[in-house]
Amino acid sequence: MPREVDVAGLVKGVLAGSRAVLARAITLVESHRTDHREAAQQMLMELLPHAGGGRRVGISGVPGVGKSTFIEALGTRLTAAGHRVAVLAVDPSSTRTMGSILGDKTRMARLASDDGAFVRPSPSAGTLGGVARATRETIVLMEAAGYDVVLVETVGVGQSEVAVAAMVDTFLLLTIARTGDSLQGIKKGILELADVVAVNKADGPHEADARAAARELRGALRMLTPSTAAWTTPVLTCSAQTGAGMDEVWTAVLDHRAALEAAGELERRRADQQVEWMWRVVRDRLLDRLQSDPGVRAALPEVERAVRDGELTPTLAAQQLLDRLGG
Numbered sequence: 001m002p003r004e005v006d007v008a009g010l011v012k013g014v015l016a017g018s019r020a021v022l023a024r025a026i027t028l029v030e031s032h033r034t035d036h037r038e039a040a041q042q043m044l045m046e047l048l049p050h051a052g053g054g055r056r057v058g059i060s061g062v063p064g065v066g067k068s069t070f071i072e073a074l075g076t077r078l079t080a081a082g083h084r085v086a087v088l089a090v091d092p093s094s095t096r097t098m099g100s101i102l103g104d105k106t107r108m109a110r111l112a113s114d115d116g117a118f119v120r121p122s123p124s125a126g127t128l129g130g131v132a133r134a135t136r137e138t139i140v141l142m143e144a145a146g147y148d149v150v151l152v153e154t155v156g157v158g159q160s161e162v163a164v165a166a167m168v169d170t171f172l173l174l175t176i177a178r179t180g181d182s183l184q185g186i187k188k189g190i191l192e193l194a195d196v197v198a199v200n201k202a203d204g205p206h207e208a209d210a211r212a213a214a215r216e217l218r219g220a221l222r223m224l225t226p227s228t229a230a231w232t233t234p235v236l237t238c239s240a241q242t243g244a245g246m247d248e249v250w251t252a253v254l255d256h257r258a259a260l261e262a263a264g265e266l267e268r269r270r271a272d273q274q275v276e277w278m279w280r281v282v283r284d285r286l287l288d289r290l291q292s293d294p295g296v297r298a299a300l301p302e303v304e305r306a307v308r309d310g311e312l313t314p315t316l317a318a319q320q321l322l323d324r325l326g327g
């Protein structure tokens with residue numbers, strides 16, 4: 001990255017759909033340097049009016065359910081149908097060198113070399129907040145560059161699903177039939193986020209198990225309150241390997257978005273997400289400032305010790321730390 005960032009050049013290149021410039025623009029939004037952060041925000045302000053045209057779909061599932069096989073199969077179908085497909089990932093536990101969920105060259109090799117697709121690994125390890133921010137901003141870049149389908153992959157562990165659900169229109173949960181209890185391993189909270197559920201690996205000898213698991217999941221979903229009256233989460237079966245049921249899964253994703261749109265909820269959902277994102281950044285920045293404040297840092301060991309030893313209530317201690325900020 002040159003010292004002086006050529007914001008106008010980046011904006012022009014992204015709008016022209018240049019892959020090389022797009023890659024540089026993404027590197028800029030992922031940068032932690034203060035001058036890069038400022039240039040990135042300038043660039044995003046100029047690109048924002050050109051964004052918003054993508055179908056944003058989150059795809060989640062525990063390792064091994066077949067996410068990369070599924071995304072490769074889906075992405076290839078979509079590019080063959082004339083779509084331009086961007087694939088992003090949110091995996092705060094990974095680093096670029098240590099096998100990020102999309103960093104491994106063998107994953108999605110076919111899609112990665114497809115002219116109609118742009119596959120980008122998760123930003124290198126950092127806080128979930130930082131990774132999520134970079135991913136949201138990358139969605140803006142991708143849409144401005146003309147990608148009309150944005151698939152955001154996340155591993156099915158912890159808080160990253162919540163972060164991804166907060167940046168997409170439709171959240172697709174991939175799962176597989178398990179011997180015994182198929183619900184085992186799917187947290188209720190994750191099921192609540194799902195707009196579409198697909199039981200993958202419904203092929204060969206596993207097909208009957210997959211159908212049974214889907215029935216069971218339908219039952220479990222009936223117990224939950226739907227997030228909107230406009231939509232009931234369907235549970236489908238598919239095979240990313242044979243392609244069976246893939247079209248139906250994609251149709252369900254499109255139907256979900258159409259239902260939101262018809263109910264006037266898509267715009268509201270996206271607007272709410274923007275405001276929620278603003279507060280997320282405010283919280284992250286305030287915490288950053290607090291934790292890097294010299295006065296706070298100096299006082300921290302003693303305050304923590306006093307809380308540990310029961311000499312200070314946590315609430316009073318928090319107040320003392322906050323009082324020091326900027327004081």
Ligand code: GDP
Pocket residue numbers: 061062063064065066067068069070200201202203238239240241242
């Ligand atoms: P990820 O960790 O969720 O990305 O899962 P992968 O896509 O890497 O798949 C894990 C394993 O499951 C691989 O060996 C795949 O070949 C296999 N797999 C993925 N999808 C299917 C499917 O639809 N049917 C079958 N039988 N195997 C699959």
